[in-house]
Amino acid sequence: MNNREVQAAWKYHEGTKHSYWSIRSHPHFLDWANRPLPFKIYPKIEPLPLPRDVPQTGMAVLSAISEAVPSLRADSVPGVQDLARLLYFSAGITKQRAYPGGEIYFRAAACTGALYEIELYVVSSDLPGLDAGVYHFNAADVSLRLLRKGDFRGNLAQATAMEPAVAHAPATIICTGTYWRNAWKYQARTYRHFGWDNGTLLANMLAVSAASGLPAEIVLGFVDAEVNHLLDLDVRREVSLCLVPIGRTSESSLPAPKEVPALDLESIPLSQHEVEYPAMLEMHHASSLESVEEVNQWRGKPPVLSSSALEGKAVRLPRRPEEELPKDTIEQVILRRGSTRTFDKRASITLAQLATILDYATRGLPADFLEPPGAQLNDLYLIVHSVEGLKPGAYFFGREQSTLELLQEGEFRAHAHHLGLEQELPADGCVAIFFLADLKRILERYGNRGYRAVQLEAGIIGGRIYLAAYAQHLGATGLTFFDDDVINFFSPHAKDKSAIFLLAIGKPLKRKPQ
Numbered sequence: 001m002n003n004r005e006v007q008a009a010w011k012y013h014e015g016t017k018h019s020y021w022s023i024r025s026h027p028h029f030l031d032w033a034n035r036p037l038p039f040k041i042y043p044k045i046e047p048l049p050l051p052r053d054v055p056q057t058g059m060a061v062l063s064a065i066s067e068a069v070p071s072l073r074a075d076s077v078p079g080v081q082d083l084a085r086l087l088y089f090s091a092g093i094t095k096q097r098a099y100p101g102g103e104i105y106f107r108a109a110a111c112t113g114a115l116y117e118i119e120l121y122v123v124s125s126d127l128p129g130l131d132a133g134v135y136h137f138n139a140a141d142v143s144l145r146l147l148r149k150g151d152f153r154g155n156l157a158q159a160t161a162m163e164p165a166v167a168h169a170p171a172t173i174i175c176t177g178t179y180w181r182n183a184w185k186y187q188a189r190t191y192r193h194f195g196w197d198n199g200t201l202l203a204n205m206l207a208v209s210a211a212s213g214l215p216a217e218i219v220l221g222f223v224d225a226e227v228n229h230l231l232d233l234d235v236r237r238e239v240s241l242c243l244v245p246i247g248r249t250s251e252s253s254l255p256a257p258k259e260v261p262a263l264d265l266e267s268i269p270l271s272q273h274e275v276e277y278p279a280m281l282e283m284h285h286a287s288s289l290e291s292v293e294e295v296n297q298w299r300g301k302p303p304v305l306s307s308s309a310l311e312g313k314a315v316r317l318p319r320r321p322e323e324e325l326p327k328d329t330i331e332q333v334i335l336r337r338g339s340t341r342t343f344d345k346r347a348s349i350t351l352a353q354l355a356t357i358l359d360y361a362t363r364g365l366p367a368d369f370l371e372p373p374g375a376q377l378n379d380l381y382l383i384v385h386s387v388e389g390l391k392p393g394a395y396f397f398g399r400e401q402s403t404l405e406l407l408q409e410g411e412f413r414a415h416a417h418h419l420g421l422e423q424e425l426p427a428d429g430c431v432a433i434f435f436l437a438d439l440k441r442i443l444e445r446y447g448n449r450g451y452r453a454v455q456l457e458a459g460i461i462g463g464r465i466y467l468a469a470y471a472q473h474l475g476a477t478g479l480t481f482f483d484d485d486v487i488n489f490f491s492p493h494a495k496d497k498s499a500i501f502l503l504a505i506g507k508p509l510k511r512k513p514q
Contacts, residue, residue: 001285003448005448008282008286009443010443012282013451015188016192018482023421028185030185035271036271037271040267041138041268042267046145047141047143047144048145050084050087052084055081057208057330057331060327060328061326061328062356062468062471064208064330065207066363067207075249076213076215076247077127077170077247078212078247079128079129080129081129085208086214086246087120087139089204089205089334090201090208093106094106094108105140107139108201108204109200109201109203109463110337110339110462110463111200112197113185113186115181115182117177117179117193117197118178119136119175119176119177119178120136120137120176121134121173121231122137122174123230124170124171125151127170127171130144132149133147133151134147136231147232151255151258152230153167153172153255154257155230155260157254159223159226160221160223160295161292161296161299165248165368168248169245169247169248170247172243172246173205173244174240175198175240176231176233176238177194177197179239180274182194184271188277189480190277190280191279191283192455195455195457195459198456199457199458199459199461199463202218203459203463203467204467206365206366207330207464207467208330211330214246214247215248216245216246218242218368218369219242219245221295221299222243224289227240227243229260229262230260236281237274286448287449298446299368313405314398314403314405315403315406316402317359317403318352320352320356334467339476339477340476340504341477342424342425343429343475343504343508344506344507344509344510347430347506348430349431349505350388350389353472354390354430357468357505358402360464361465362376362399362461362464369446376399376461377442378437378458378500378501379437380399380433380435381395381436382434383415383419383431384404384430384431385413385416385430385431385432390404391406391409392410393407393409394407394490407490414427415489419434423479426479429504429505430506431506432502432504433505434499434502435458435499435500435503436490436497437458438496438497439451440496459501469505474507474508475505475506477503477504479504481502486499486502
C-alpha cells in the first residue's frame, strides 16, 4: 500500500475512535510490572556529557513562540551549548516525583501518560565543541551517544529531496516515536499520540531555537527508510517522525552521501515483553514515502481549506498592549510548566488572557507542509465556561479575523465532561479547546502522510497553548475525547470534520496545606 491509498488512514482513524461503548466493551488494564523504561539506553556506548550550566536566552516566552517564519540570517551555526539548551528544554527532565509504584521523571514538554515515547537524535557537521556525527540524546544523564562518526548531512539532504533548510543546516535534530513505550497504556491509539507528543516537544524546540537566534523548521517530507537506516532503528519498535534542521550556512558545505553500514547496536529492552499493535505499523508503513520522486510530489501547497462564513454573533478578540504582556522567559515558563491535575471550578479567566493564548498559539508554523507561511490545517472550537466578558457557550475561533463566533449559548460543563471521556478537567476548567480538521481534504492533498501532519500540527499548537497559558500563570492539560460525539456537538458548523485533539485551560486548584 502506498501513501496515496488513503483508505489506510481512514481505517486507522475509524478503528481507534473512542466512544461511550468502546471504552466499556474493550477495557484495558495496566501491567505495572511490565511498565516500559522511560529512556533508550545503549549499554556499550560511552556518554558524551552535554554542558548543564548553559546561559539562558532571556527572551520572553510569547515572543519566542510567535515565530512563524525561520530567520533568514546568512550564517547561524549552533555550538554544543546551543544544542544542549535545545535538547534539554525540549526533552530534558525538569521535575522528579515519588509515587507508590516508584519515581516519575517529568520532562520539559507535556506527554500523554508521562510516558515520553519521543526520542531525539542529532546529525551534525563539525560544530564548536562537537565533532561531526550521528548522535542519540539521553535525557537521563543529559548526554549524547555517538552512533556514527563523520558528517552524514548529505544522506539526510538526499532523503529530503535536497530540501534547502536541511541542505544548509549545520545540524538537524530527528524526532522518532517508540511504539511500545506509549502503547503499554494507550494501545493502538498511540499513533495519534506520536503527533501530539512530538508536537508539544517541537513547540518548545522551535521557541528555544528562535530565542537562541537559530533558524529552525519542521520537515515532514523525507524517504522514511533512508532516515530510519541512518539511525539504525528497529522499525517494528521505533520510527522516524520528522526532521528539524537547526541553523544555516550561506555556502553549502554539504558532503556527498556516505555508505551507511548496518550497526545492529544493542539497547536495553524496554520491558520483559512487548505487545505489538499491527494497526500502528500498517498506518506508518502506508504513510511512508519510498523515493525522492515521491517526496517531491508530496511536498507542496496545502489544500485551500475554506473558512466558514460567519453565521452567528462574533466577538472580536482584544489585543493586549506590548507593555501588558508577561515578561517571563521561555526557559522560566518551560521549567514551571506541568499538566494541571485539578482546575478551580469557581475561578474565571479574562477575555484578554484567552485572546493572548489563541493569538500567540496560532500565528503559523515553519514547516515544509504549510505553505504559504501562516497556513493551518486544524480549526479550533471552544466550549467556554467561565471567561470574563464572554457568554458561556460553544464557539468557533476565526483565526484570520481574530474573532470568536458564538455557535450556541449556554452552560455546557456537563457536555464537556462527557466529550472529554467523562473526565472532570474539561468541565472544571474555564475553557475546553477542541481541534477539528477537514480530514478528507487533507488526505486528498497529502495522502496518508497528511494524517501525520494534522496530528503533529495539533500537538505543536497545543504545546504553544501550554506555554502561553503558563506564561500568564494559568494551567492547561491535554486530553482525549469521544470522537464522533465532539463532531455532533459542534455540528452543523463542524459537519464533515474530524476530531483531532483537546486541551483544557483554566486556573489550577490551590490545595490547602494539611
